[in-house]
Amino acid sequence: MAVTIASVKARQIFDSRGNPTVEVDVETSNGKKVRAAVPSGASTGIYEALELRDGGSAYLGKGVSKAVANVNTIIGPALIGKDPTEQTAIDNFMVQQLDGTQNEWGWCKQKFAKLELKSRTYPFTSILLINLSGNKKLVLRVPAFNVINGGSHAGNKLAMQEFMILPVGASSFKEAMKMGLEVYHHLKAVIKKKYGQDATNVGDEGGFTPNIQVVIGMDVTASKFYGTDKTYDLNFKEERVEKAIKDKTCNARTRLAMRFFSSGETDDTFIADLSVGLATGQINMGAPCRSERLAKYNQILRIEEELGAEAVYAGASFRAPVEPY
Numbered sequence: 001m002a003v004t005i006a007s008v009k010a011r012q013i014f015d016s017r018g019n020p021t022v023e024v025d026v027e028t029s030n031g032k033k034v035r036a037a038v039p040s041g042a043s044t045g046i047y048e049a050l051e052l053r054d055g056g057s058a059y060l061g062k063g064v065s066k067a068v069a070n071v072n073t074i075i076g077p078a079l080i081g082k083d084p085t086e087q088t089a090i091d092n093f094m095v096q097q098l099d100g101t102q103n104e105w106g107w108c109k110q111k112f113a114k115l116e117l118k119s120r121t122y123p124f125t126s127i128l129l130i131n132l133s134g135n136k137k138l139v140l141r142v143p144a145f146n147v148i149n150g151g152s153h154a155g156n157k158l159a160m161q162e163f164m165i166l167p168v169g170a171s172s173f174k175e176a177m178k179m180g181l182e183v184y185h186h187l188k189a190v191i192k193k194k195y196g197q198d199a200t201n202v203g204d205e206g207g208f209t210p211n212i213q214v215v216i217g218m219d220v221t222a223s224k225f226y227g228t229d230k231t232y233d234l235n236f237k238e239e240r241v242e243k244a245i246k247d248k249t250c251n252a253r254t255r256l257a258m259r260f261f262s263s264g265e266t267d268d269t270f271i272a273d274l275s276v277g278l279a280t281g282q283i284n285m286g287a288p289c290r291s292e293r294l295a296k297y298n299q300i301l302r303i304e305e306e307l308g309a310e311a312v313y314a315g316a317s318f319r320a321p322v323e324p325y
Contacts, residue, residue, distance in 0.1 A: 004029045005084050008076030010068045015039060015264035016292040017204055020064045023266070024071055028084055037266035074098065140173040140304055140311055141275045141283040142166050142318040143297065144219075145180040147187055148210070149203025151221055156209045162219040163207070166282065168316045173304045176313065177297060181288045204264070206287025219284060265292040272299035282318050 006029045013023040015037075023037040040051055052070070054063035078098055082090060145165050150158025165183055170176035191199050191210050199210040225232055265286070275283045286293035304311045 001029075002083060003032075003085075004081050005079050008071060008079055010071035010076070012064050012068055013037060013266070015266050016290065017264045019062050019264050020059050021264065021266060022064050022067050022071065026084070035268070036270060037268040039266055039268075040264040138276055138307055138310055138312065140300060140313045142168055142170075142314045143173070143176055143180060143300075144282050144284040145184060146205050146207040146219075146284065146287045147184055149205060149207035150209070152224055154203035154207075154209040156211045158209075158211065159220075159225055161221045161224070162205070162284070164219065164284065166318070168314075168318055170313065170315065172313050173300055173311075177288070177301065184288050202287065202289060206289035206293050267292050267295045269295050269299035272296045272303065276300065276303050282314070 005026060007025075007027045009025045009027075011023050011025075012020050015021045019040065021038050021040055023035065025033060025035050027033045052064070052067045053061060054066050055061045056063070075094060075098060078093075079090065082093075084090075143166070145167075146162045147165055148158075148163035149161070150156060150163070151161030165180065167176040167179035170179055188200050188208065191208055195210045199208065201209055203209045222232060271283070271285065285296040288294065288297065304313075
């Protein structure tokens with residue numbers, strides 16, 4: 001007998017920054033139950049997924065009771081009886097029929113909050129492999145460890161949002177974790193010695209927040225300091241580069257990128273499974289610090305162990321880990 005969705009239940013929980021977010025339990029007809037939670041970012045890009053917040057005074061306007069009600073009264077009942085393994089069909093149904101909102105970029109899901117529906121009747125990475133990517137090789141991404149925070153994620157004066165290290169020389173994800181953790185803890189000791197204990201405080205994504213500048217790897221979230229005159233204000237937190245803006249001396253270009261985490265995170269590990277199933281080369285899940293970050297790293301370690309010889313660490317080939325599909 002085919003397995004179908006039997007119930008969908010949503011509730012309000014809190015993310016790693018103490019802000020409300022949505023958690024959903026999905027139970028199937030064979031008694032399986034899975035749970036998913038939705039993260040949110042302090043620096044959400046203008047083209048990223050939309051949020052549905054309650055507004056008003058409760059929770060500083062960030063409540064999600066409307067989103068929870070949408071799941072419990074509209075989305076959930078409409079999914080009862082559907083095959084949970086037909087992810088593409090379910091996504092299209094929710095986005096195009098139940099929600100139906102569009103903008104210049106396509107279906108924008110403006111009406112409803114996001115629902116990540118998952119079924120682990122089978123190993124989830126196998127479902128992704130078959131239904132989403134069509135890959136024939138499972139790749140463990142190179143982790144981009146966020147070691148220093150700036151921008152909207154920190155209270156320091158750094159304009160750039162994320163300074164990262166990528167252990168491309170590791171032979172496995174397990175070894176990459178070892179490298180990242182050792183660098184992170186050594187960096188903490190250096191910062192403490194040079195700038196004092198206060199400088200080892202961490203930002204929303206677990207990176208340290210001293211007032212220094214380095215050049216390694218960055219997710220700068222440039223839209224936060226991109227002005228209407230098409231220039232970038234790298235000192236946007238103090239607004240003291242007016243002359244540079246006027247003279248067009250800090251003009252630059254950037255490009256859109258995919259990211260799989262937010263500064264307001266939960267302990268949901270979906271993105272770890274997704275990263276392996278999609279077989280792309282890198283993943284940015286924050287610093288090797290704070291439980292909501294390490295939950296994702298730990299899940300990839302479990303996946304690597306389960307896959308055994310089938311697991312391929314992207315390493316130095318992280319820019320093109322598999323043939324195009």
